[in-house]
Amino acid sequence: MTHHHLTTPITEAQARALRVDDTVTLQRTLYGIRDATQIAMFDRGRNTRFDLAGHAVIHTAPNVKKVAPSPQHPTGYAPVCIGTTTSARMERFTRPLMQHYGVRLVIGKGGLGAASLAAFGELGGAYLAIIGGTAALETTWIEAIEDVDLDDLNPESLWRFRIRDFGPLRVAMDSHGGSLYDAVDLKARDKRAAVLATLGVKSR
Amino acid sequence: MRIDPKTIENVSKELYIRALKILPPDVKRGFDTLAAKETSSTAQNVLGTMIKNISIAEATENLLCQDTGIPIYNVTIGRGVQFGEGDGTALKAALRKGCERATREHPLRSSIVHPLTRKNEHTSCGIGVPVIYIDHADAAEGVTVEMIPKGSGSENNSWLKMALPAEGVDAIKTFVVDCVLDAGGKTCPPTIIGVGIGGTADLCVHLAKIAATRALGTQCADPEGAKLETELSEAVNMLGVGPQGLGGDSTAFAVHVELAATHITMNPVAVNMQCHSARRASATITDAGVTYGF
């Protein structure tokens, strides 16, 4: 178990150095992305002006406040509360995100599936687990909303956050076929029969 | 007393914001109980972060979780309330207005869209939302409004099974265990697992929601239901799913059961989960004023 300090964008080698159960703290830039953002990008052919190569995306749609644009709030949005949503809904977008945009890290909660794990292995990436439902804490790791694209999808716009000491995050899926979710799921399913037996359930 | 729409509107707004920021004391105690027993170091870590988040939310007066949920208002009209013509419509309109004002004035992320066009009106309202239930009870005085911002991570994991009478209680138990396995970390465990048993299909699902949003430490009024709660609560925490699905003992704070009579040919069971951000707030309005609680 190693702790990694990474400043985005990162290289393929840096992504491949991450192993399940390692921890990561991120610096500099993070992109916020969600269902509608990715439906627009990959099903409706919309493009973003952002260069996501080597970057980390987080599954989110923030609470924001409209303010007068200023050097601190160049987009006219101030962060109110920024947290993380369930990743599983966005499973089919991991590969195109990596293939077309060069994304290296996906941050989310609850984990991704087999297709994403394969993409991490082939293209060099990892899934970093954040603790879902701890948005008040997460918001303190975000310095500013630097930029926003596809804002007609608000709140599911494509957000660019400036971050500081974002983490610790746990590497839960890596480029070597490791998935903490699969391991936990397998063990839990192994216990199913014993648990049902304690409940007095007769197998028919 | 008569229902004053302006008071209801203000209460509705206040409750939505309060619910998003302050976790009820029973849920906080639930965290302490789990943390005291947790044997996995990863899970201890995850629980620690969740507990830290609760105090940061309070200290910074920020939302506990970014998901503002689907707003639900449960209204109970108690003793001494004169409910006249037009009051029901005015009550619903006032709740809606308060919900909309909370969203615009705080501001909050509106998480509500039209189900087909996916258009967001940025009001947290839409057709049939906020969800409003109105009930009558003689036990309490005045009007009680309970507000629940139901998070989607947990709501997206909801199930109904129309089991057969021949499958008995075993079908119910097996179903609950399998739902917990399927949910994994997607529901933001530790959860409150709400189980609805009996009734019609729709009543069964509704009972599961009532069970999932009931305060920790409360019991099913039916003794058989209460017994099942205890058995299932122990059983699901033996699966090892753990907080956030990252492994550990703390998969659920508790399993709650609500039940209703059902048809001789039916054996329905529904599961609805409440995530660790088990948010709720309530207010009681009497002639003496408004008292806020959980």
Ligand code: SF4
């Ligand atoms: S499931 Fe609950 S705690 Fe998790 S992100 Fe959704 S509302 Fe927040």
